Amino acid sequence: MKTLAKSRLFKFCWILRGPHQPFHGHPRFLSSPIFAQYEAVSQGKQPIPEYFNFANDVLDKWSQLEKDGKRPSNPALWWINGRGGEVRWSFEELGVLSRKVANVLSDRCGLRKGDRILAILPRIPEWWLVTVACIRTGITVMPGTTQLTAKDIQYRLRMSKAKCIITTDVLAPVVDSVTADNHDLKTKLVVTSGGQREGWLGFNELLKEAPADFTNVQTKVQDPMIIYFTSGTTGSPKMTELSQGSMGLRPIINPRYWLDFSPLDIMWCTADTGWVLSCLGALFDPWVLGSCVFVHNLPQVESTTILNTLSRFPITAMLGAPTLFRMLVQNDLSSYKFMSLKHCVSAGEALNPEVMEQWKSKTGLDIHEAYGQTETGMICGVRKGMKIKPGSMGKACAPYDVQIVDEEANILPPGKEGEIAIKVKPERPVGLFSRYIDNPDKTAATIRGDFHITGDRGVMDKEGYFWFVGRNDDIINSSGYRIGPFEVESALLEHPAVAEAAAISSPDPLRGEVVKAFVVLSSGFASRDKDKLIHELQEHVKKVTAPYKYPRKMEFVQQLPKTISGKIKRNELRNKEWGRV
Structure with missing residues (x-):
């Protein structure tokens, strides 16, 4: 690895590359020694180990395999911003930089094992560094999407009693608007493109100064690793705690349990960093397999x-x-x-x-x-x-x-x-x-x-x-027939006029409830006669699926309400339909 003083990665200076070529490697790389270490556990011959740390037991192992020539020269992380900016980190470089961040969190922010940090970062390399650094230190990270409002951030900080928050200079003013009376929050870290912000520590500057040596904290399999705020059908989001084992150990003791990759693969997961799918598909599971994680900033x-x-x-x-x-x-x-x-x-x-x-x-x-x-x-x-x-x-x-x-x-x-x-x-x-x-x-x-x-x-x-x-509460019961909204939506989406659809229950004096569909029209269909189009879509559904499932009511809308992760909020539509709001 280059010395840190000369490393383009250490300074986060973006570089331009020539034409990109697929990586090549030897078949021996397809069998990982990391899995062999836990083979007896996966076969039920040994119990689950008491201690496990993903950074130490997976990422650092891949780093050593790179040094020994037992992994192809793929990057561990390959990031682009779509405007020519690019970063490629090997597992060794990822290790060095994440240890530096671990020192920032421990020495400059005063965080210790068991403390919580709210990380609201877009798809930038710092999100991966902070997440891995938290694993090294035993700090519990709480990912949040950059779409969070001031009220969302306030709620998360208050409920979690987070001692630290890290975000970009774009969201820093929003954080400042809700943290004046928060006595649990001790440190605010900001990732900036330059300059300083009053009351905040500059992540980039601290990273540059931090030492690269850090001894990983010992963590048990059941120690908390990540907390997600998950929305339910009612009430405020719940704090869902995931352990070191549930996120990091499961894919090791159950090899290729849903992904079947090798170190030769380059995996692109488009999920937002505030969603658990990003951790699964753009961090833990590909890196267990030694694959390259590809990231596009995707504003x-x-x-x-x-x-x-x-x-x-x-x-x-x-x-x-x-x-x-x-x-x-x-x-x-x-x-x-x-x-x-x-x-x-x-x-x-x-x-x-x-x-x-x-x-x-x-x-x-x-x-x-x-x-x-x-x-x-x-x-x-x-x-x-x-x-x-x-x-x-x-x-x-x-x-x-x-x-x-x-x-x-x-x-x-x-x-x-x-x-x-x-x-x-x-x-x-x-x-x-x-x-x-x-x-x-x-x-x-x-x-x-x-x-x-x-x-x-x-x-x-x-x-x-x-x-x-x-979902249990999404099922529509009409005249004794139980109808899943997904079936109705799938049928509607087969028609070229439908770009998106959501099916819910609607009150009916005869049947108790009937299917109602909210439809976003595809371009070119907005000027069509609405009554004729409704009849056409109803007949279409009758032909595609069982006739009793067709939407007896239909409403055309410009957009559908969705969660931060993009799921349709049928409960919001249903509550309005039944007059519950």
Whole structure:
């Protein structure tokens, strides 16, 4: 590695590269010694280790393998900003820089193991450094999206009693507006493009001065690592605690449990840094496998940028929300050629089968679905080599025993609809969240009999494939027929007039409730006669799916309410429809 004084990476000075070529390596790199170390654990011959630290036991191991010539020369992190700015870090460089950040957090910010830091950063390299540094120090990091409002930030700081916050100079004024009376917050770190801000410590300057030597803190498997604020159907967001084991150890003792990559792969996960999918798909799981994590700053997620990036860079795998793929298939893809892309994964919510078919016809690539939650990580997935059943989210991911259960936690037979659940007795599997902090009742409510209840409804077929039906409170019961909104939305999306759709229940004097669809029209259809278009869409749904599922009511809207992570907020639409707000 270059000396730090000369390293372009240390100063975060962006560099320009020539044409990008795929990386090459030797087949011996496909078998990782990291997995061998835990082979006895994965086979059940040894218990889960008491101590584990992802930075020490994974990232530093890959750094040593690089030095020994046992890993190809792929970067560990490859970041671009779309304007010519670029950073490439090896695992060794990542190690040096994250140790420096660990010293900043420990020495300059006075943080210790168990303290909490709120990290509100966009897709910039500092987010990865701060996250890894927190793991090294035993500090609990709380990622937050840059879309958080002042009220959101105030709530998170107050509930978590965070001692430190790190953000950019864009959000610093927002933080200042709500922290005057916060006595728990001791330090504010700001990542700036230059200059100082009163009351804040400059992250860039402190990093430059910090020593590169740091001894990792010992952490136990059950020690907290990350906290996410997760929105429920009611109430304020809950603090969901994830441990060192649930995030970092699970993919090691269950090799390739949803991703099947090697150090030769370059993985691009487009998720926002405030979403758990970013940690899973752009940090822990690719780095366990020694793969390169590719990042685009993506100040705005739009089709042209995504497609140009896939065409220009040797990205072998892409992970995104269904919204991403729905957006991409609306483009003429014939002018784009993805030279290296081989594997596409959709996660975050169920993907419509028609989108999968369009993507396949336009690119020749399959989309592999994965299903999970903040509390669980990945629950199901369609792994490489598995048969793809359009509309199915695949089979259970190890080590989870996933079942469909009824209201008494009895396991239901294949083909019977019920709640998606994970068996937690007699032994709670590695991967599940630890608790909802300061909310024991909510934590206990997730357990029913021997199972953790996800709150999602689904069906399992005879081959063990799971099919998503909807959230418990999203199910529409019309004249005794239980209708999943996803089925209605999928049918509507097959019509060219529909760009987005949300189906909810609506009160009806005869049937109790009926299906109502809120529809965002595709460009070119806004001027159509609305009554005729409603009739056309209703007839279309009757033909695509069971006739009783068609939306008896329909409303055209400019946009749908969504969560920060892009999921449609059906509960908000439903509450308005039923006059609950």
